[in-house]
Amino acid sequence: MITNPTPNSQTNPIPPPTKIPLDFYRRSDPVLIARDLLGKHLYTNIDGVLTGGRIVETEAYAHINDQACHSHLGRYTARTKIMYEAGGVAYVYLVYGRYALFNIITNEVGKADAVLIRGLEPLEGIPEMLLRRGTLKYQRNLTGGPGLLTQALGISTQHYGTDLSGDTIWLEDHHEVIADDQVVASPRVGIDYAGFDAALPWRFRIKASKWTSPAR
DNA sequence: ATGTTGATGAGCT
């Protein structure tokens, strides 16, 4: 006799998505966190619209032994102030006077590490993202690039300091496992000024994704 | 390969 399976009897049931807890961000190694963020989902609820997608590219920045990091050598200014908070807040800043870049502050109070989100696979609120980007084409440059994904998600410098445990910007774990052989680690982009540290392989990409930022 | 763009911070006064 065959009985219908109940949800509890299915093999490998996928649990519902969960919001990533602050503990995740407060760990001490930004390189590990950057790697772990691949396959997680990033959402915003801004101007009453839900948008989001799957993280496919990140970069780690460490407060010690990393000249590329804005908080290197304890640099403490109006811009970097938020980096010294406990992990789990947004560090958003303008680069080249044009583009907002979204970083997640990690580690504990006073240890100013960060992870830059560089690439997103759009999943939620795509019409709004197209509108915000001023395009009609569902293609890589919709969210492939750190200055583009913020535009698509509606993230601007006014989200500097936003608490990622709130309901404006947050991340979710959808229980996707990204194996090491699906990941490319390579030097970070655009930090040639950082000397020896420019060679550190702290940029992480999902190999198969077409939504990573353009190659250099 | 080159132009656009303006915030940032270091170094000065």
Next chain:
DNA sequence: GCTCATCAACATT
């Protein structure tokens, strides 16, 4: 206070 070199991109060619 002010100037100026720098810059974790992107669009266009």
